[in-house]
Amino acid sequence: MNIFGFIIHPLNIDDVVNSCKIFRITPKWFLERSLKWSKPFKVCEAHLTPSIDEKIKGYFIGVPLLLRQMLSLDERLVLNKIISAVRIAESLGAKIVGLGGFASVVGDKGITIANRSRVPVTSGNTYTAYAVLKAVLDMTKVKGKNLKWSKVAIIGAGGSIGSLCARKLSFYASKIFLTARHREKLEKLKESILKLNSIEVIIEDDNNRAIRDADIVIITTSSPQAILNINDFKSGAIVCDVSLPKNIIGDIDSRKDVTFIEGGLIKIPFDIKYLGIGIGLPQNIMYACMAETILLCLEKRFEKFSLGDNINIEKLEEIGRISKRYGFEVMYQ
Numbered sequence: 001m002n003i004f005g006f007i008i009h010p011l012n013i014d015d016v017v018n019s020c021k022i023f024r025i026t027p028k029w030f031l032e033r034s035l036k037w038s039k040p041f042k043v044c045e046a047h048l049t050p051s052i053d054e055k056i057k058g059y060f061i062g063v064p065l066l067l068r069q070m071l072s073l074d075e076r077l078v079l080n081k082i083i084s085a086v087r088i089a090e091s092l093g094a095k096i097v098g099l100g101g102f103a104s105v106v107g108d109k110g111i112t113i114a115n116r117s118r119v120p121v122t123s124g125n126t127y128t129a130y131a132v133l134k135a136v137l138d139m140t141k142v143k144g145k146n147l148k149w150s151k152v153a154i155i156g157a158g159g160s161i162g163s164l165c166a167r168k169l170s171f172y173a174s175k176i177f178l179t180a181r182h183r184e185k186l187e188k189l190k191e192s193i194l195k196l197n198s199i200e201v202i203i204e205d206d207n208n209r210a211i212r213d214a215d216i217v218i219i220t221t222s223s224p225q226a227i228l229n230i231n232d233f234k235s236g237a238i239v240c241d242v243s244l245p246k247n248i249i250g251d252i253d254s255r256k257d258v259t260f261i262e263g264g265l266i267k268i269p270f271d272i273k274y275l276g277i278g279i280g281l282p283q284n285i286m287y288a289c290m291a292e293t294i295l296l297c298l299e300k301r302f303e304k305f306s307l308g309d310n311i312n313i314e315k316l317e318e319i320g321r322i323s324k325r326y327g328f329e330v331m332y333q
């Protein structure tokens with residue numbers, strides 16, 4: 001049976017507190033500090049049976065670091081912990097390992113981790129970008145919008161998912177606004193977009209200005225906290241936030257005039273049996289990065305499929321075709 005590994009980590013201290021009874025009576029500051037010295041461990045195992053003659057198994061390996069710690073602690077310490085987690089998956093027989101949460105964001109986005117592992121590693125970002133684009137393009141049709149006449153804003157466009165979304169959307173849109181923290185990356189992205197299509201690409205320094213009047217907004221930043229307010233979107237806008245944690249502050253129900261999509265959620269056509277504490281997701285729903293790892297395992301494509309910033313449009317089409325073949329569906333809620 002083919003086996004995959006998937007690296008996970010708690011987003012915040014409450015995730016840790018809720019994972020074990022004894023942690024509920026442990027002071028949070030102590031818990032958080034002790035995580036730094038804790039080793040990665042096997043959280044649970046999952047059995048997937050897509051058809052009678054097909055079975056795969058997955059091991060979820062926990063890196064005991066909060067999102068905040070992943071971003072603030074010494075990068076070598078964080079990467080070493082992730083690499084140890086990948087090695088645990090490898091020792092359990094995994095033939096490919098996916099990087100969940102910020103394991104795919106820290107450092108050079110999986111490249112160092114992959115170079116120091118014997119087993120191929122994937123960030124899952126190609127399928128995540130595919131899921132974002134599919135949801136946005138489908139919803140645009142449902143809402144009767146024409147991308148050619150829409151203002152599109154990509155918040156966090158300098159990154160792995162954002163830049164792929166921007167390049168692909170340049171085939172449909174005529175005006176795209178890009179934001180990130182560093183302008184240089186966006187300048188390079190603009191050049192590569194203009195080589196693909198001659199459209200209007202505007203680099204914007206201010207996230208709020210970029211979303212003002214935008215008809216389509218894709219949010220794909222690595223910001224650990226919300227950066228956009230629910231009240232600042234244009235009435236009638238379609239907003240897809242794939243960031244984890246979510247980047248929008250405010251009550252989504254208070255803006256019935258805006259279509260919000262939780263980006264990067266996939267529904268699979270068979271159940272997953274979790275042995276152990278599970279990973280807190282409904283039976284057949286998962287994040288796209290996890291779904292990419294599963295698809296590659298089902299396809300026996302044990303390769304470094306998505307790594308770093310340089311993921312490409314051809315792979316986007318390819319992972320889309322593979323996912324359709326297995327009946328994986330992009331969710332819109």
Ligand SMILES: NC(=O)c1ccc[n+]([C@@H]2O[C@H](COP(=O)([O-])OP(=O)(O)OC[C@H]3O[C@@H](n4cnc5c(N)ncnc54)[C@H](OP(=O)(O)O)[C@@H]3O)[C@@H](O)[C@H]2O)c1
Pocket residue numbers: 101102104105109124125128155156157158159160161162179180181182183185207220221222223227242243244245263264265287288289290
């Ligand atoms: N739902 C899923 O299945 C799924 C899967 C994978 C990832 N994700 C989430 O998707 C997000 C993006 O992942 P990624 O791998 O593409 O990350 P990434 O490559 O690190 O890119 C993040 C981008 O966000 C920008 N950014 C950070 N803070 C910002 C701010 N305050 N304002 C504007 N831009 C900001 C960065 O700017 P610079 O370029 O200037 O640094 C970068 O361009 C993360 O939140 C990740 O957790 C979700």
